Amino acid sequence: MxxxxxxxxxxxxxxxxxxxxxxxxxxxxxxxxxxxxxxxxxxxxxxxTGLIERKIAILSVDTLAKVAGHGLSVVVEITLDRQDQHALEAFEKKVLPEDAVQQCYRVSPGPDFVLIVHAANMPDYLALTQRLFTTDVNVRNVKSFFSLKRSKFGAALPLPTEGPA
Incomplete structure (x- = not known):
């Protein structure tokens, strides 16, 4: 490019x-x-040029929850036993096809990953945790934070007011 x-x-x-x-x-x-x-x-x-990656529709979590059942939004911290390149990439590859995993960030310091997860309900979230975390011998710790209220959500990136000189 x-x-x-x-x-x-x-x-x-x-x-x-x-x-x-x-x-x-x-x-x-x-x-x-x-x-x-x-x-x-x-x-x-x-x-x-790849600056516009894709165009999507952003659904209202609250409205969808009213018509399709109660929604569950979760911020999940994942710590792995091994953090070598292969282990990190294997975990990323594992969560990639999961629609419930909306976002996956490799972070430092602290946990190895932070995930943003949306599930229909607690049984669906439990099934996801079984598939992704419980059966993975490299997952050492999972910490889940359940959202009580979404105060802000945005997808827009800040842009400069003018182009570079």
């Missing part, structure tokens, strides 16, 4: 797309004050 320059228009596009990626090209172009063809070309370039 070749280096690229982000100008103020690119930053405006990224800012708007982080707020609402479902905007039509026409609406996005109007918000950023560029022509629709230019807008389309710039967004495509931002995607091709």
């Amino acid at each position: 070749t280096p690229f320059h982000l100008d103020p228009t690119d930053l405006l596009l990224l800012r708007q797309l982080q707020k609402d990626a479902a905007l039509s090209n026409q609406a996005l172009a109007e918000l950023v004050h560029i022509s629709p063809p230019t807008c389309l070309r710039r967004v495509k370039r931002l995607q091709e």
Whole structure:
């Protein structure tokens, strides 16, 4: 991938797309004050460079819980017995296909991993812990923190107000 320059228009596009990626090209172009063809070309370039990784819909945990049953949000700390590269990558590979594991961070100091998990209920969470942690001989410690209330959630990354000089 070749280096690229982000100008103020690119930053405006990224800012708007982080707020609402479902905007039509026409609406996005109007918000950023560029022509629709230019807008389309710039967004495509931002995607091709990997800066825009993907576009997703963010579901409301609270609304989903009302229609699909009570939701359970958990922050989980995992400590492994061995922390060699192979062991760390094996654990990451193990959690990757699990839809309930929303996020997985390798951290330091403290535990080796912090996971953000969403399960339908406690039995579903228990089944997940059995699959991922209990049967893994390299998992030394699991500490679960159950969310009582989500006070803030965001996915937008902070962007500079202007491009680099």
